[in-house]
Amino acid sequence: MKTRAAILKLSPATAPYADSRPLVIEEVELDPPGPEELLIRIGAAGLCHSDLSVINGNRPRPVPMVLGHEAAGTVVEAGSAIRDLKPGDRVVMTFQPTCGSCLPCAEGRPALCIPGAEANGKGVLMSGEIRLHDCHDHHAIHHHCGVSGYAEYAVISRHSVVKVEADDIPFAELALFGCAVQTGVGAVLNTCKVQPGQSVAVVGLGGVGLAALLGAVAAGATEIVAVDLSDEKLAIARELGATHTYNAADPDVVAKIKADTRGGVDHAVELAGAIPAFQLAYQVTKRGGQTVTAGLASPTSEFRVPAVNIVAEERSVKGSYMGSCVPQRDIPRFIAMYRAGKLPVDKLLSRTLKLEDINEGFDLLDRGEAIRQVVIFDNG
Structure with a gap:
């Protein structure tokens, strides 16, 4: 299928980004999900310094790449090996995939997952595959932190997703639990x-x-x-x-x-x-x-x-x-605290924006003039 996405084609890029336009909005080809992957309709995705550090070259990553690692959305299709998620389920993405079987994962420290860190460094999913491609020449477009949330749709590993019972929470707020709140x-x-x-x-x-x-x-x-x-x-x-x-x-x-x-x-x-x-x-x-x-x-x-x-x-x-978090435990826990009034996460939102305004948004972030900005696709 085809989906619109914000692609970083060159890094480092020079500010102001409203002029240099490092993120280009284009249609990309999105392959179907593999057996342990999900097709997700992105509801919202936050602008974070971890994305900015790839744009400005402080954290080198392979390009071209669709950025965005703090996101929430809805399952559209589940891979053939997935039994615990179905279309319509709401999910929050976590930027460190967790295999569940390497030594750090076995020790209860999934933030340090070794295969997950290796996949993130290479710009691939946990399967080692790349599901994003250029519509014209079919060249690979890398994934950011296994998420690539600056897109209308994304294919994401089951190892990067936490199911949440949160139909009452707008995606603009729900996305924040994937990075800002976890960290x-x-x-x-x-x-x-x-x-x-x-x-x-x-x-x-x-x-x-x-x-x-x-x-x-x-x-x-x-x-x-x-x-x-x-x-x-x-x-x-x-x-x-x-x-x-x-x-x-x-x-x-x-x-x-x-x-x-x-x-x-x-x-x-x-x-x-x-x-x-x-x-x-x-x-x-x-x-x-x-x-x-x-x-x-x-x-x-x-x-x-x-x-x-x-x-x-x-x-x-x-x-x-990643806040030393166990995502499957902590994201639902933090959402429960939010509902109880103990974590007023909604107060962190500076503004919402369209995908087309993302370069200007990163200028605000770079100048320290915003707390958390969120690109909205579907605020649920």
Whole structure:
């Protein structure tokens, strides 16, 4: 079948993207799903820094590629080997396919799935196949994170899909659970394991960072520190439950945070994907505390700390990928928290847009002028 999609043909691309037009809207050929794959009608797909990092070349991926890894939609057709999903089922896509049988999966850490990571790096589905092709010469068009959600329809591995009972939730909100909520809320609840009464700092207030802040509120943290370069985002953070807000441009910001939190926070989570933000997060973590990064910095970036601090202050530094989530467990759990009013994910939405406006949307994201933008195909 044919479907419209946003194709990244060259990377890196130069901003402003409204001028360079790195994402080209064209019809592509979409092959039928294999035995363990699904044909999905995409309802909505979010714009995320992980997509932007492919556009600007910070995360090299094979091109041409249909981007979009944060998405939700409806099953149209299930492969012959699939028994637990049927046409009409609503699903949320997860950007790390999970095989269920490699060592990390067997250890309960599917975010670290080895075959899934290998498939994502190659731009293929878990089967090793590519189901997207150019309509004219039939050349392959790669998949992004096994999803490629910037398209009206997508063929996606069963290993990348979570069925949800969520007919009452618009796709524009449901899509956010695939990345922003998994990564941000998961970093706080799963990686940090924040306990009621503890203190949390969130450095970097994009969609993932503000989702982490919502997670800190839901976890019962009593001091929630929000740090960003944007006063507008700091104002949003206060509305969402931050008890302290600081502009990272203040040369005394670290000293002020440590003074106001009596020596630093129990958990500092960096979500900006920038080394200065990671360093700030480490500096505001208290003795015996934990610094977690879920931001994807450039592959060439390095983070350095004095080794003596790790020992003498019993400090820990940890990475968090996909919020250390088990998607089949956590996506329905986070949706239940949303319904209960504990995760007001809808407040993360800056705006919705059409597929044709996607380049302009990435300009807003690149300039830090939007929290979460979502391309709408069918808002359900």
